[in-house]
Amino acid sequence: MNPDLLFNFSVNKESKTINVKREFAANLKLVWDCWTKPELLDLWWAPKPYQTKTRSMDFREGGSWFYAMVGPDGATHWCRADYKKIEPQKNFSGLDAFCDEEGNINTDFPRSFWTNSFSANTDKTIVDIAIKYEALEDLEKIIQLGFKEGFTAALSNLDQYLETQFKLRNELRTDNKERVCTYLNFPGNTEDAFLFYKSVFKTEFSGNGIQRFGDLPADADHPPIAEAVKNMVIHIELPITGNHILMGTDAPKEMGFTVVQGNNMHISLEPETKEEAKRIFEELSAEGNITMPLQDMFWGAYFGSFSDKYGINWMVNYNTKNEI
DSSP: OOTTSOEEEEEETTTTEEEEEEEESSOHHHHHHHHHOHHHHHHHSSOTTOEEEEEEEOOSTTOEEEEEEEOTTOOEEEEEEEEEEEETTTEEEEEEEEEOTTOOBOTTSOOEEEEEEEEEETTEEEEEEEEEOSSHHHHHHHHHTTHHHHHHHHHHHHHHHHHHHHHTTOOOOSSOOOEEEEEEEESSOHHHHHHHHHHHHTOOOOTTSSEEGGGSOOOTTSOOOOHHHHTSEEEEEEEOGGGOEEEEEEOOGGGTOOOOTTTSEEEEEEOSSHHHHHHHHHHHTTTSEEEEEEEEETTTEEEEEEEOTTSOEEEEEEOGGGOO
């Protein structure tokens, strides 16, 4: 994990509780989604080499999450979480247990009561986790089974997912010359679309050409990019008429995106100064809906996004990594 991110793990035998405090380099909404949407949980919840596969999820008070931990040899361990209380983007709690393929609780293993609380910390999010057991021997059994090591690895998986999300919006520029671009999201056919646009405008791709998810450097500490995603486009740029730039990316469902008309296109503004970026963001977003507050991002940009009061989607991006 990033050593600059807060991570505390402690065991209180008197209260029979495991307490974890973990910081993530992403806004609260994105982190909340990663903990409450099955397609995102499947990407990070299991420590490698295991994978999480959700059979069903009903995220509501009284609902449950029924999933499997699948090992590289195909061995499957079933689990279920029964949700008790939910306050959106604040906290949720529930009982977790091992079970059989039909969802029947395995009484050979202890159940645990999880309370997960979320709070924003400038451009980061802190998740406070309290895991309580009925008996001290239950707590000790879970620790002996390697819970700390496994859960730490899973949280590192989430770090990698969040970092990949932000790579989608990294324009990889070498200067801060102001420009206006149109940023397009596709459900998996970015390459087809941009080859079509290229044929119409008779121009060439700029920058590093077609960049794919599979081009991301391998990281032995994190699970690999899903095979279905590797050949998808993570970033592409095409100059069109009037010195305008089209940018695009695939936003695959495997990574938690749902592309529909309305969120598939943004006007991307790249001012010359941080002060101008802040002014434009504040004035354009007035009475609108801010989807990502303007903030310094760890990849080297001052970035934010919103829909204005007329429903038009905008991005504001100033590349701090190019400051002199």
